[in-house]
Amino acid sequence: MDLKPRLQLMNWLVSQGLTGLPEHDLLRGFCERCRAQGLDLSRGTVFIDTLHPIFEGRGFLWNDTETDERDYFEYGSSAEGELAEDWRRSVFHHMLEHGDGELQIDLADDASLRFSRLPALAVRGHRQSVAFIHHFGEAGTMGQMDCVYSYWLTRRPDGFGEPGLAALRDLVPVLGLAIKSGAQVDIARTLGRVYLGRDASEQVLRGKISRGVTERISAVLWFSDLRGSTAISESIAPDEIIPFLNDYAQASIDAIHEMGGDVLKLIGDGVLAVFTGADMALAKRRALRAEHRFRLNIAELNARRIADNRPTTSAYVGLHIGEVFYGNIGAEDRLDFTVVGPAVNEVSRIASMCRSVDRELLASSDFRNGLDPAGQRYLVSTGRFALRGIGHAQDLYTLDPGVGADEALAGRYERYLAG
Template identity: 50%
Template sequence: MIPDADLLALSASLTGAGLNGTPEDAIVRDFCERANAIGIPVDRALVLIDTLHPVYEGRLFRWGQDPSQPGSLEYGRTVVPEGVTLGEDEQRAAANWRASPFFHMLTTGESLLRLTEQHASIFPVMQDYLMGGIKGGVSIVNRFGPDGIIGEMDAVYSSWMTRQERGFTDAQIDALARLVPTLALAVKTTALTRMTGTLMETYLGRDAARRVLSGRIMRGVADRIDAAIWFSDLRGFTRVTDSAPEQVIPLLNDYADVAVSAIHAHGGDVLKLIGDGILAIFTAGDRARACGAALSAASDARRAVAALNARRAHDLLPVTDMYLGLHVGEVYYGNIGSLDRLDFTVVGPAVNEASRIATMCRSVEQPVLVSQAFAAVDGMRGRLVSIGRYALRGVERPQELFTLEPGGSE
């Protein structure tokens, strides 16, 4: 028997790890090392937890594996919405999941499954373990209650393998059954923290997420900042939606991906996706650096859109182009909205002006238009060319507008 004092001490260390936000792979590694120290001969361990992520279904954590393999990694979809086609690697991963002890346990409702040599004919993964010298093990599923489920995150799955002859003893399996729920809770706690950050960045933007997570959530609290403002949308988007509605979402995703990637690569923050439109800001210690970053992002986005159009045209898919307005000025950046629904964004005349400039692209047949204030920033005029003075709706005085120097986006 394993002394209760040792089990309590290990359980307490797991609780502390969860409260401290220790990374999951470190939690699993420490657990395995301490389990061995108190007489539970774990040689291989695998812990999985699903999450909410736009690309990955979840994360897995390993211990005792080949040192050339990472201790943690994201895994793709094993449950796929109707109409979504998986690639070959994803199909293989989904097939492996359906042939795993975990899937079997979900089907049968079991929470603990003792694994022996006889299971090699049922679960292919057990064959791999036996070839690696494993003699037996146990798989455990710690399910969450209905109020604890978030998306596909409904359980922590774990497997524990040993090279001990005849596998784990009954007492060792009993000890794991007592300890693993606390480990599962620690892993879930850390996973929820990471998931919160991921969701915040995905739906609010990187800088806005950092500000909200730091506690700036009070309604009406906003900072007055100086920023280069990006407002873009797609040319002929309504035509595409009318002529090929089934292509709308893939088209939006393709063009948003290249634009957002360019913005992020140059330090910008995407604050809002409005249909086919993107609102982003660039901030820096001075206007020259912010505007320079925005202009470089615009050039990269133009090149990326051209490459995307070539690929989509080759695949006989509808293509479009991006209209972009750039402006610079002071804006209010913070929480705006009702008591029940807030948005962390920027507002102010400069934002409205950037939108008006983007709209003007259609009238003057220019893919990129830059405001007079933006062009007046040190270092910008050499990269821009004037297209004349224009009146903007809602803006008091006509102003000179600029576009990228010919060849600047190629």
């Protein structure tokens, strides 16, 4: 590839990286432009580790022919299992062990058979592979994301040749920089969702990061905590406490997210969440759906934990509705994006009353009154209570006990929730 088209491709990579073109589209555009300029690529693959609670990294793939392979994929930990074995047999593991940044492999050479994936690629007609590892500096590393891995194949019997290799040496680092830029955006979004919540993360990434920037919204408020968690934590081994909390947090968060809610805060074993929208009656029904799904999740979880001879519990849930301030609260250099207001204090107190009245769900009268008549029938009064720190007494409601005892009533309640 001559110098002019090489520079044009570099400019294209920079411009598309700045606009945020998805990584698999970057790779496809790169490979197609290389081929148009005489660099006979038959396959290109790029891997980059990331900072994610589930995935170790992401990969992007391009082929010159149709295959059943995906052009974008995520991979889990390479520390154990089949992925670990595959990694140890990979070209990149070999390169890291030997300190190589580039490795050329003739796929007709029997020595190439010791590397994972290469024998299958040789069968498909590829003839030469060149692999690169482009390392980041310390300041450019985020978690395990410390380099870009890539390998490039050609079907040409004589391989890429020195001009083709020289072009790849110039171009692949620019592609790697563009992909790293996209990966950093993905990491920012992931960290925001994981630590702030889904909607709060989007708000922050759209620029709402100044202290005091809040909006007044109406929201259905959810507060839940575990039943008897302190006693259970004191009775189990220290290394079992975090898995115990994680199991039940997963059960609640999955239910809330599935029904369109946003988890704003984890407070020990407590969960603060909101359900919002123009239709508050629908938001309340979504909160009830989430509470129902939470109970089903707990039942499944407890069955697994009993089978493993591990302690089980249930949870208390308080539901309320009110106007809250939603946004940034804190110091100039340490902010929390959350909700504040009297209604937040009230929902916490409502959840804490569950212990006193021995009910797993309590809802405020404001929550119940906003439901349609069919929904109101499923919430029955537990009495009038003065909540600690709240200046007025109020009626609290719980799910009709018949829902748990009568199969027909339970079916009607489930149909109501689904409606």
